[in-house]
Amino acid sequence: MTVRFRVATRADVPAIIGLLDDDDISRSRQAVSGPVVSGPGVSGPVSEAADARRWQAFEAIDADPRNELIVADDDGVVVGTCQLTFTPSLSRAGAERMTIEAVRVATDRRGAGIGHAMMRWAIAQARARGCGMVQLTTDKRRVDAHRFYASLGFAASHEGMKIYL
Amino acid sequence: MTVRFRVATRADVPAIIGLLDDDDISRSRQAVSGPVVSGPGVSGPVSEAADARRWQAFEAIDADPRNELIVADDDGVVVGTCQLTFTPSLSRAGAERMTIEAVRVATDRRGAGIGHAMMRWAIAQARARGCGMVQLTTDKRRVDAHRFYASLGFAASHEGMKIYL
Numbered sequence: 014m015t016v017r018f019r020v021a022t023r024a025d026v027p028a029i030i031g032l033l034d035d036d037d038i039s040r041s042r043q044a045v046s047g048p049v050v051s052g053p054g055v056s057g058p059v060s061e062a063a064d065a066r067r068w069q070a071f072e073a074i075d076a077d078p079r080n081e082l083i084v085a086d087d088d089g090v091v092v093g094t095c096q097l098t099f100t101p102s103l104s105r106a107g108a109e110r111m112t113i114e115a116v117r118v119a120t121d122r123r124g125a126g127i128g129h130a131m132m133r134w135a136i137a138q139a140r141a142r143g144c145g146m147v148q149l150t151t152d153k154r155r156v157d158a159h160r161f162y163a164s165l166g167f168a169a170s171h172e173g174m175k176i177y178l
Numbered sequence: 179m180t181v182r183f184r185v186a187t188r189a190d191v192p193a194i195i196g197l198l199d200d201d202d203i204s205r206s207r208q209a210v211s212g213p214v215v216s217g218p219g220v221s222g223p224v225s226e227a228a229d230a231r232r233w234q235a236f237e238a239i240d241a242d243p244r245n246e247l248i249v250a251d252d253d254g255v256v257v258g259t260c261q262l263t264f265t266p267s268l269s270r271a272g273a274e275r276m277t278i279e280a281v282r283v284a285t286d287r288r289g290a291g292i293g294h295a296m297m298r299w300a301i302a303q304a305r306a307r308g309c310g311m312v313q314l315t316t317d318k319r320r321v322d323a324h325r326f327y328a329s330l331g332f333a334a335s336h337e338g339m340k341i342y343l
Contacts (some may be wrong), residue, residue, distance in 0.1 A: 026268070028263065029268060030268060033268060033269050035341070053244065053300050058270070065266060065270060065272075066271055066272030066273065066314070067243040067268050067271065067272035068194075068272075070267055070272040070273075070274075071268060071279050073265075073266035074266050074268075077244065077266070079242065079244070079245075080244075080265065080266060082268070086258035087237050089285065092227070096265075096267065096268075098263070098265050099241070099303055100231060100245065100246060100263050100277075101196060101234075101235040101238035101280070102230035102234050102261065102262075102279065102289065103191070103195060103198060103236060103237075103241050103261075104241075104279070104280050106225070106231055106232065107228060107230075107232035107233075107234060108231065108235075109235075110279075112265075112277065114265070114267065114269075114275075115269050116265065118325065120296050121321040126242060127267030136341065136343075138190075139343060140343055142208060145342065145343060146340055146342050146343060147343065148315065148338065148339065148340045148343045149339055150313065150315060150336035150337065150338050150339070150340075151336060151337050151339060152335060152336055152337075153334075153335060153336060153337055155302055159337055159339075162339050163339075165261060165341075166341050167339035167340060167341050168339065168340060168341070169318075169335075169337045169338070169339050170317060170318060170338065170339070170340055171315035171318060171338025171339070171340060172316050172317075172318055172319055172324055172334045172336075172337075172338055173313065173315050173334070173335065173336025173337055173338040174315070174316060174324075174327045174333065174335070174336070175311055175312065175313045175333060175336060176301065176311065176312045176313075176316055176330075176331050176332050176333070177310065177311050178208035178301075178304060178305055178309060178310055178311065
């Protein structure tokens with residue numbers, strides 16, 4: 014495994030967007046058509062407002078000490094991504110909890126252990142920071158993902174409930 | 179309903195801790211014995227380290243523009259609480275998502291609509307901020323809570339997976 018994990022830079026954003034959008038379930042939720050960020054390697058119809066919001070979101074994450082956008086970097090190629098959020102809490106004796114969102118591995122690189130390595134790396138980050146818990150939600154239709162997370166030690170102890178506004 | 183919802187102050191912290199700890203499931207997870215914060219109205223054995231961490235957590239939440247600790251205030255009495263976290267995201271066209279954690283209503287005030295009103299207020303906060311989604315996880319053992327959130331429009335679309343560190 015030559016893949017390393019690091020905080021994303023501005024230059025990684027188009028590749029991350031590509032990974033986020035290359036997903037049937039995410040695509041079905043996407044309101045705008047086509048890629049929604051401009052940049053190298055991305056072309057096609059773009060909603061300018063959505064594009065601007067996505068760049069603003071990157072800047073917000075980048076500036077926030079409690080949010081980290083992560084990439085799996087294979088010799089300069091982004092082959093995976095996830096976002097880590099550290100939430101301070103009065104529960105559980107004041108320990109932070111880490112929430113993992115937007116986990117993706119490039120379609121043509123799946124099954125090679127990149128996702129497992131990225132999650133183990135993320136959990137190690139949580140331990141190093143003193144978090145009391147790591148949590149995520151995964152769409153009930155993603156049955157392969159449930160097995161994947163269970164193999165990492167996650168327990169499906171909770172219902173994940175959402176309202177789309 | 180004379181209850182109003184507002185951001186918690188330092189003076190509310192002991193009452194919030196009381197609500198968080200007055201819960202069978204939370205109690206079963208609590209590593210230390212007894213209340214774990216000092217302050218007015220709270221007595222008994224306290225782990226000093228846990229106490230300090232909880233105050234630090236309050237200060238962290240209070241200073242963070244993406245975290246809000248909320249109380250339901252009935253004429254000066256804290257009768258409910260929840261924590262709102264706003265997470266910037268490149269998914270969903272760059273909209274923030276709101277995560278609700280640590281929802282509690284005082285045992286002797288349940289069934290009076292305080293929880294519903296607090297959740298409706300929280301969802302309105304998310305709309306006003308332009309969030310694309312509101313999410314929470316709820317322990318699979320809390321079957322009453324699932325009905326409660328479903329009645330507010332939440333769909334149990336996801337598995338909520340956790341690792342306690």
